[in-house]
Each structure stands twice: as structure tokens, then as C-alpha cells.
Amino acid sequence: MLCSSTEEVTPGSSSEAGPSSSTVTPHNLTDYRHVIRGQQDPPSSSVLLTSHGSDDVRNSLCPGSSTATDTGAQATVFTDTTPTGAQRQLNITGRADRISSSVGSSVFSWSSNTPHLRATPALLHHGPTPQRCLNMTTSSSASASASASHAASVIVAVVEGRGLARGEIGMASINVKCPELVITKLHNLMPLEVLMPDTASVKGQGTKLYNLIKETFRSVTFTAVMRKYFNEKKGLEYIQQLCVPEFSTVLMEVQTKYYCLASASALVKYFEFVQNSIYAPKSLKVIFTGSEQTAMIDAISAVNLELVVNHRDHRSKHTLFGVLNYTKTAGGERRLRSNILEPLLDVVTINSRLDTIQELLQNEELFFGLKNAIAHFLDIDDLLSALVQVPKQETVAVAEAKITQVIQLKHILELVPSLKVMLSHSKTALLEAYYNSLEDSSYTKGSLTMRTQKCYAVRPNVSEFLDIARRAYTEVVDDIAGLVTQLGEKYGLPLRTSFSKTRGFFIQMRLEGGVLPGGTLPEEFIKVTRQKNNYGFTTVDLMKLNDHCEEALKDIFHMSYVVVSRLLSDIYEHIHCLYKLSDAVSMLDMLLSLAHACTVSDYVRPEFTDTLAIKQGRHPILERISGQQPISNDSCISEGSNFVIITGPNMSGKSTYLKQVALCQIMAQIGSFLPAEYASVRIADQIFTRIGVDDDFETNSSTFMVSYIIHNASAKSLIIIDELGRGTSPEEGIGICHSVCEFLINLKAFTLFATHYLELCQLQTLYPNVENQHMQVQHVRTEDGRAERVVYTYQLTRGHSEERNYGIRAAEITSLPSDIIQEAKTVAATVGQKLWAKHYSDPATVRQKAVYRLATRLLQTARNSRLDPESLRHFLKGLKRQYEAEIQSAAESVENEE
Numbered sequence: 001m002l003c004s005s006t007e008e009v010t011p012g013s014s015s016e017a018g019p020s021s022s023t024v025t026p027h028n029l030t031d032y033r034h035v036i037r038g039q040q041d042p043p044s045s046s047v048l049l050t051s052h053g054s055d056d057v058r059n060s061l062c063p064g065s066s067t068a069t070d071t072g073a074q075a076t077v078f079t080d081t082t083p084t085g086a087q088r089q090l091n092i093t094g095r096a097d098r099i100s101s102s103v104g105s106s107v108f109s110w111s112s113n114t115p116h117l118r119a120t121p122a123l124l125h126h127g128p129t130p131q132r133c134l135n136m137t138t139s140s141s142a143s144a145s146a147s148a149s150h151a152a153s154v155i156v157a158v159v160e161g162r163g164l165a166r167g168e169i170g171m172a173s174i175n176v177k178c179p180e181l182v183i184t185k186l187h188n189l190m191p192l193e194v195l196m197p198d199t200a201s202v203k204g205q206g207t208k209l210y211n212l213i214k215e216t217f218r219s220v221t222f223t224a225v226m227r228k229y230f231n232e233k234k235g236l237e238y239i240q241q242l243c244v245p246e247f248s249t250v251l252m253e254v255q256t257k258y259y260c261l262a263s264a265s266a267l268v269k270y271f272e273f274v275q276n277s278i279y280a281p282k283s284l285k286v287i288f289t290g291s292e293q294t295a296m297i298d299a300i301s302a303v304n305l306e307l308v309v310n311h312r313d314h315r316s317k318h319t320l321f322g323v324l325n326y327t328k329t330a331g332g333e334r335r336l337r338s339n340i341l342e343p344l345l346d347v348v349t350i351n352s353r354l355d356t357i358q359e360l361l362q363n364e365e366l367f368f369g370l371k372n373a374i375a376h377f378l379d380i381d382d383l384l385s386a387l388v389q390v391p392k393q394e395t396v397a398v399a400e401a402k403i404t405q406v407i408q409l410k411h412i413l414e415l416v417p418s419l420k421v422m423l424s425h426s427k428t429a430l431l432e433a434y435y436n437s438l439e440d441s442s443y444t445k446g447s448l449t450m451r452t453q454k455c456y457a458v459r460p461n462v463s464e465f466l467d468i469a470r471r472a473y474t475e476v477v478d479d480i481a482g483l484v485t486q487l488g489e490k491y492g493l494p495l496r497t498s499f500s501k502t503r504g505f506f507i508q509m510r511l512e513g514g515v516l517p518g519g520t521l522p523e524e525f526i527k528v529t530r531q532k533n534n535y536g537f538t539t540v541d542l543m544k545l546n547d548h549c550e551e552a553l554k555d556i557f558h559m560s561y562v563v564v565s566r567l568l569s570d571i572y573e574h575i576h577c578l579y580k581l582s583d584a585v586s587m588l589d590m591l592l593s594l595a596h597a598c599t600v601s602d603y604v605r606p607e608f609t610d611t612l613a614i615k616q617g618r619h620p621i622l623e624r625i626s627g628q629q630p631i632s633n634d635s636c637i638s639e640g641s642n643f644v645i646i647t648g649p650n651m652s653g654k655s656t657y658l659k660q661v662a663l664c665q666i667m668a669q670i671g672s673f674l675p676a677e678y679a680s681v682r683i684a685d686q687i688f689t690r691i692g693v694d695d696d697f698e699t700n701s702s703t704f705m706v707s708y709i710i711h712n713a714s715a716k717s718l719i720i721i722d723e724l725g726r727g728t729s730p731e732e733g734i735g736i737c738h739s740v741c742e743f744l745i746n747l748k749a750f751t752l753f754a755t756h757y758l759e760l761c762q763l764q765t766l767y768p769n770v771e772n773q774h775m776q777v778q779h780v781r782t783e784d785g786r787a788e789r790v791v792y793t794y795q796l797t798r799g800h801s802e803e804r805n806y807g808i809r810a811a812e813i814t815s816l817p818s819d820i821i822q823e824a825k826t827v828a829a830t831v832g833q834k835l836w837a838k839h840y841s842d843p844a845t846v847r848q849k850a851v852y853r854l855a856t857r858l859l860q861t862a863r864n865s866r867l868d869p870e871s872l873r874h875f876l877k878g879l880k881r882q883y884e885a886e887i888q889s890a891a892e893s894v895e896n897e898e
């Protein structure tokens with residue numbers, strides 16, 4: 001068994017000395033030296049500092065996702081349903097929905113020669129280099145639903161059909177996994193910016209789709225793009241030009257997805273425009289995902305269930321994501337998050353994940369070895385994202401960024417062999433497939449690594465001019481050091497050379513005694529700053545040398561850039577390897593995280609049948625919050641008993657139980673173990689929740705969700721409805737609940753329906769597939785013996801609640817006069833008797849129900865049973881006895897009532 005703690009090895013740190021003077025240790029300079037001097041193996045932490053200042057690269061998340069099969073095999077990459085994390089990929093999706101369009105006017109436009117920008121696109125605020133841009137985006141515009149580490153960085157283009165194609169929606173996103181249903185999936189993408197055609201979005205006359213998206217994503221920037229840029233022909237051309245050849249089968253899939261292609265064209269054009277760079281040919285991973293591959297969880301349900309965001313505190317980790325997240329990489333974290341929002345449907349894929357988790361749990365060495373190997377990876381997607389952009393202009397900053405990317409690439413590639421060694425110890429199909437996918441990659445055969453190595457930090461003798469420029473730089477740095485030494489001797493002062501990004505080289509002096517000899521500084525020392533006893537200044541000569549230094553550096557960067565660019569064009573040929581690596585690392589990280597979660601709590605591997613049967617299930621988040629085991633409960637929903645009505649007084653645990661079932665379902669479908677003693681799950685294609693909000697039928701807020709469920713639920717859905725009708729009058733509430741129940745009862749979906757209206761429990765006698773259950777409570781007398789107090793057991797039991805007079809009991813504890821309470825009880829009892837008297841069933845109905853139950857149980861047994869013949873015979877005999885007893889007791893109870 002594994003323990004919950006894991007060791008984490010951080011990359012080593014630089015021990016690099018200054019260029020010419022032992023006193024010069026500016027950070028930037030140290031970083032440059034890695035590039036300039038061509039060290040063999042720069043320590044990785046220095047590399048991190050080079051590109052991101054003091055920030056750890058792994059913390060600079062750029063959410064995105066890649067889609068790849070769990071097998072990691074290239075041939076099946078497109079069929080995967082898994083939302084993941086590749087940063088630089090183009091996702092395309094299409095969906096027919098019934099949303100109409102209308103007209104508007106343009107806000108953002110290009111002309112063929114001079115780009116003309118009239119709006120302020122979100123990306124333009126974020127600095128020149130792609131990486132920095134994305135990182136800043138992360139912090140500046142987190143969507144409401146995002147935790148800091150998952151903030152928005154995805155741009156989505158959406159277009160809807162017109163004329164005959166009205167209702168069809170095409171969507172393309174850069175970086176992320178694509179959605180099927182626009183709102184939900186947009187929610188999953190957490191877009192930073194949404195592009196829509198000007199004709200759909202202006203002058204207060206936006207289309208329904210536009211208004212809906214705008215309403216849902218209040219903090220997201222909307223950019224109207226001229227309709228002509230949503231051009232499907234161009235979209236197809238872009239994909240042909242940009243797609244990595246290994247992923248080009250996507251062309252077959254998208255050829256007729258006109259609106260997707262149109263969105264893709266607007267998106268690519270826009271992105272290149274605002275980034276002032278173009279995508280390198282054959283460098284993008286382009287994916288098309290269809291709706292059939294993942295389960296649908298609408299945005300409201302995701303919020304209700306606290307899948308990735310906590311209700312009360314958006315930063316809190318008390319969410320399903322928080323419970324399962326032990327990932328080590330940004331890609332793994334993104335992948336887990338998007339999987340939770342889009343669980344899988346394919347049992348084979350889910351089982352292969354579960355097999356892997358099981359192996360990780362049984363093989364400690366593999367678990368810790370892989371975890372350790374994974375923890376060193378930088379954000380591959382982030383790097384990919386930067387690598388595939390070819391800047392339109394060459395500036396020092398651009399050159400510096402590209403060189404940094406190459407260094408990061410080298411760091412990442414160096415980690416591959418140890419990852420492969422660990423994977424070679426695995427026995428499960430999934431890990432083997434990932435091992436093979438890395439094995440196939442040409443970088444592992446050395447070509448890419450060799451080239452990177454060669455170019456990394458641009459070694460001497462690669463470029464003659466570069467060598468000259470470097471020598472010039474080193475000489476200037478030596479001159480600076482000499483100048484400062486001379487000045488120190490001349491004035492008898494303890495001067496030393498320093499460097500800062502803003503000042504360049506300057507002189508520093510610390511006076512121990514606190515008083516200057518002679519009272520003032522020599523006149524040639526200018527631009528003096530002082531902090532206590534620390535002086536900083538420069539001289540005219542030093543400033544001139546600084547300028548020389550800058551010039552030399554610029555030359556070095558430009559020349560290095562030329563070499564690096566050559567290298568990058570080689571890298572593009574192998575870019576698919578990086579996509580595969582990113583896929584492998586993020587998936588492994590996610591599976592390790594899920595395995596880790598099993599070591600923290602007692603989880604069980606689910607199996608998949610046509611029944612939802614959970615023994616002693618627990619609420620995963622409640623369990624984590626309370627630090628102690630919550631009360632566990634059994635759940636059983638099957639084809640013959642697929643509509644469960646749950647009653648119980650306030651605070652008895654109904655909502656918690658409902659959410660528990662939904663969360664366990666989601667956990668099972670992402671391939672996680674779950675908190676129970678045993679679990680059998682039926683794959684749900686959609687999970688709907690409508691949970692505890694006051695219903696205001698005038699503003700339509702409640703009916704929206706219910707009608708959404710009614711219109712979209714299928715036979716394979718899981719529906720959770722809690723307190724429908726709350727906030728309305730009892731008559732209205734019961735009426736609405738009744739009709740909604742009657743509709744849902746006729747579906748084959750699994751439904752859990754919690755309510756305070758005990759009247760609904762009669763549905764059990766009318767429909768054989770309805771089952772009543774309730775949250776048990778106990779009543780104890782208060783200490784003075786005057787009233788009763790309710791003790792919650794949180795225990796779910798068959799039958800309906802008897803807590804009809806809960807309100808009266810509550811009143812008992814107050815100071816209401818006892819005769820009033822007595823009167824209330826009498827009235828309630830009479831009304832209750834009358835109501836229940838109406839609900840008895842005639843013998844024929846009772847019989848039919850027993851027959852129905854027997855038939856469904858037999859069917860279920862035929863489909864799922866793994867019993868040996870003897871046990872099966874025994875089981876069937878039991879069923880027969882139960883059936884006879886049901887008929888007998890039902891008949892007796894009817895006689896009694898008569």
C-alpha cells in the first residue's frame with residue numbers, strides 16, 4: 001500500500017560564475033551566459049529563471065488542453081474523448097442547436113494590407129512575447145469560475161448558421177479541447193476572449209446565441225470580427241497549411257463542418273494578428289471532437305456539484321477537483337480539470353485507466369518513480385505554444401524568448417529517457433502504449449536532442465560572427481570590471497561592480513563606518529542613489545561601456561537567433577513528438593493524481609453495468625472537509641426502479657446524498673476509484689442537476705433548468721432534482737412537481753428526486769419504477785421533557801418520510817401555546833389521513849407492480865449476472881419467494897385498508 005506523501009525532487013540550481021569579475025552577479029547576466037557561453041548542461045532551475053524571472057515556470061499556467069487517446073497511440077489520437085492539456089492546438093467543434101440569429105455591425109476588422117484594430121482585444125494588453133502574454137492573461141482575466149491556476153487563456157471563435165443552416169453552430173478554440181454544446185463547453189474552456197461575427201453581436205440586437213454567451217460569461221471580452229473572416233474555405237486552407245502531418249486525418253473529419261472551419265479561419269487570422277506572429281507551417285495539432293465522446297454536464301450542474309469551483313469561496317479547494325488533484329504538472333492539472341467537467345463515455349477507455357491506477361496502487365516503485373519523473377517536466381504545452389509561433393518582427397526580446405524556448409526544450413527532452421525507463425516497468429496496456437508512443441518518437445532516437453544540444457546556448461564554432469560578438473562582449477565586461485577597480489584605487493573607496501536590469505552595469509559601495517571620507521562623493525560619480533550605507537552610482541565612462549555592452553549583446557542575440565531559427569525549423573519536423581510527449585505526461589500525471597487520491601481516502605474500483613449500485617458510498621468533498629467519515633449510504637437505481645423519490649425534513653442530508661451520487665458517477669466516468677465499499681455504475685451520457693434555488697416562475701429561472709432537462713434528458717441520463725417548487729405555494733409546488741415527475745418517470749433515465757412534498761410519494765403506488773426512500777431522523781425529548789428534538793442520522797432508508805409535521809415539532813420548541821400546537825397536530829393528522837386514504841391501490845395494480853419488478857430483476861440478472869449455476873438457482877428461488885411475498889402482503893394490506 002502506498003502512503004500519501006511523495007518525495008519531490010527539485011531541479012538543481014546554477015553555480016555559474018560571473019563573466020569577468022567575481023563581484024558581478026546579476027541574475028539576467030547569469031542567465032544570458034547560459035545562452036551565450038554554451039555550457040554543456042545548464043542546471044534546470046537557472047533555465048527556469050531565464051524565461052520567467054523569479055517565477056517557477058510550472059506555476060505559470062496557461063490552461064489549454066489536448067485531446068488524445070488514453071492509449072497515446074498516434075493512430076487513435078483523434079478518437080479520444082479525453083479533455084487534456086496541449087497548449088497549442090486548434091480545436092474544432094460543430095453542433096446543431098436551435099438558436100436563431102439576427103444582425104449587427106462590425107467592431108473589429110482587418111484590411112489586407114494594414115491591419116486595423118478598432119476594439120481592444122484582450123490579448124493586446126499582454127506584452128510582446130507569447131509566453132509572457134499568456135501568463136499575464138492568466139492572472140488578469142480569470143473567469144468567475146476559475147481558480148487562480150486555471151484562469152482563462154483560451155480564445156474561442158463562434159459562428160452560427162444562417163438561412164437553411166440556422167441553428168447550426170461552429171466553434172473553434174485555440175489551446176483547448178472542444179465542446180459540443182456551446183455554453184457548457186465554453187464554460188469548460190474558460191475563455192479569455194470570444195470572437196463572434198459582427199453580424200451576430202452589435203447594436204443591442206445580438207443573436208440569441210450571442211446574448212446567451214454574453215450573459216453566461218460576463219467577465220469575458222467579446223470581439224466582433226467582420227463576418228467575411230469567418231470563411232470556411234480559408235479555414236480549410238489554414239488547417240491544411242498548419243496541421244502537423246501526423247494529425248492530418250482531421251481534414252477528413254472537418255471537411256464538411258463548414259461553421260467549424262469558418263470559426264477556425266477567423267480564429268487563426270485574429271490570433272496571428274494580435275500576436276504579431278504567424279504559426280509555423282505544419283506545427284499545429286488540430287482536433288475535431290464530436291459530442292458522442294464525453295458526457296454532458298451543463299454549466300449550472302457543474303456549479304451545483306462544486307466540480308471545480310467551491311460555492312462559498314472560489315479559491316477553496318473543497319471541490320471534486322480539489323479532492324482529486326495531486327498533479328505535478330500544469331498539463332496534468334488541466335487534464336484532470338477538463339476530465340471532471342467532461343467525463344468519458346467509453347467503458348474500455350475508462351477501464352484501461354482504472355487498470356493503470358490499480359497497477360500504480362499495487363506497485364509502489366512504479367508509482368513513486370513515475371511521479372518523480374513527471375514532476376520535473378516544465379509546461380510542455382506552454383512551450384509548444386511559444387515554439388510554433390514565428391514572430392513577424394525580430395527584436396532582442398523575440399530572440400531572447402526563442403533562445404529560452406530552446407533551452408527549455410532541451411530540459412524537457414532530457415527527461416524523456418528516465419520517463420521511458422519507468423514506463424518500461426509497467427504491465428498495463430495504457431502505460432505500455434505511452435511507452436511505445438515515446439519510443440516511436442524521433443527525438444528519442446536522438447535527432448532532435450542532438451540538434452538541440454548543438455544549438456543549445458549556441459556553442460562556439462557554430463557561427464564565426466557569433467564567436468566574435470561574444471568575444472567583444474566579454475572584453476567590454478572585462479573593461480568595466482577594470483574601470484571600477486581603477487576608480488576604487490584612485491579614490492581609496494570599496495567599490496564593486498553591480499548589475500541591474502534597469503541600470504545595466506553600475507558601481508555599488510557599502511560604507512561600513514557610515515561616513516564618507518571627505519564628506520562627499522567624487523564629482524565624476526553621477527546618478528547617485530543611496531539606501532542607508534549603500535551607495536549606487538555610475539560614471540560617464542561606465543555609461544559608455546554599458547552602451548557597448550548592450551550593442552554586443554544585441555548582436556549576440558540576433559546571431560544566436562539566426563542559429564536558433566534554423567534549429568526551430570528542424571524542430572517543426574518533429575513537433576508531433578512534443579504533442580505526444582505532452583499527451584503522455586499530462587495523462588500520466590492525472591492518473592498518478594487519481595491513484596494518490598485513493599491513498600488518502602478509502603476508495604474502491606467501480607465496475608460498469610446497467611445498474612447504479614453503490615454500497616456504503618460517501619460524499620467525497622464532505623469527507624475531505626470534515627476530516628472524518630461522513631455517514632455512508634447505499635444507492636441502488638436500476639432499470640426497474642429508476643425513479644427514486646427522497647423525502648426527509650430540512651437538514652436531514654437529502655441534498656448531500658444527491659450530490660454524492662452524482663459525484664461518484666463522475667468519478668467513475670473519469671476513470672477514478674470512488675469513496676465506497678463497492679460500486680457498480682451505469683455510464684451516463686448526461687448529468688443534470690437542479691438543486692435548491694428558490695423557484696420564481698415569473699422570472700422563469702427555475703423552469704429554464706427543468707425544461708432544459710426535459711428537452712435534453714435521454715434514457716442514459718442521470719437526473720438529480722432537489723426541492724423543485726421551493727418558494728412557491730404548496731399547491732403550485734406540488735402541481736409542478738407532479739407533472740415534472742410524471743414526465744421523467746416515463747423516461748429510462750435514472751432520476752433522484754428529493755422533495756418536501758410527501759404527496760409525491762403516492763407516485764410509487766401508481767408507477768412500478770418509482771421507489772420511495774427517506775432520510776431517517778430520530779426524535780428525542782428535550783431535557784425539560786416539554787418538546788421533541790430532532791436528531792439527524794443521515795441514513796437513507798426505504799419508504800417515505802413520516803416527518804409530515806416537522807414544522808409543528810419545530811414550533812413545539814418555541815413558546816407557542818400548547819393548545820395551539822395540539823390543534824395544529826389534530827388538523828394535520830386529519831388532513832394527512834384523508835390525503836393518504838386517496839392513494840391506496842387496487843389489487844390489480846399491486847399485482848402488476850410485483851410482476852413488473854420481478855420481470856425487471858430477471859432481465860437485470862440475465863444481463864449482468866456472473867453467478868455460477870448453483871448460486872444462480874439459489875438467487876432465482878429467492879426472487880420467486882420475494883415475488884410471492886410481495887403479492888401476498890400487498891393483497892393483505894389492500895384488504896386491511898378496505
Ligand SMILES: Nc1ncnc2c1ncn2[C@@H]1O[C@H](COP(=O)(O)OP(=O)(O)OP(=O)(O)O)[C@@H](O)[C@H]1O
Pocket residue numbers: 629630631632648649650651652653654655656657692794
Ligand atoms: N451523510 C452525512 N454524513 C454527515 N453529515 C452529513 C451527511 N449528510 C449531510 N450532512 C450534514 O448535514 C447538513 C445538511 O445536509 P443537507 O443540506 O444535505 O440537508 P437537506 O436535507 O438537503 O436540507 P434542506 O432540505 O434544508 O435543503 C450538511 O451541511 C452536512 O454537513
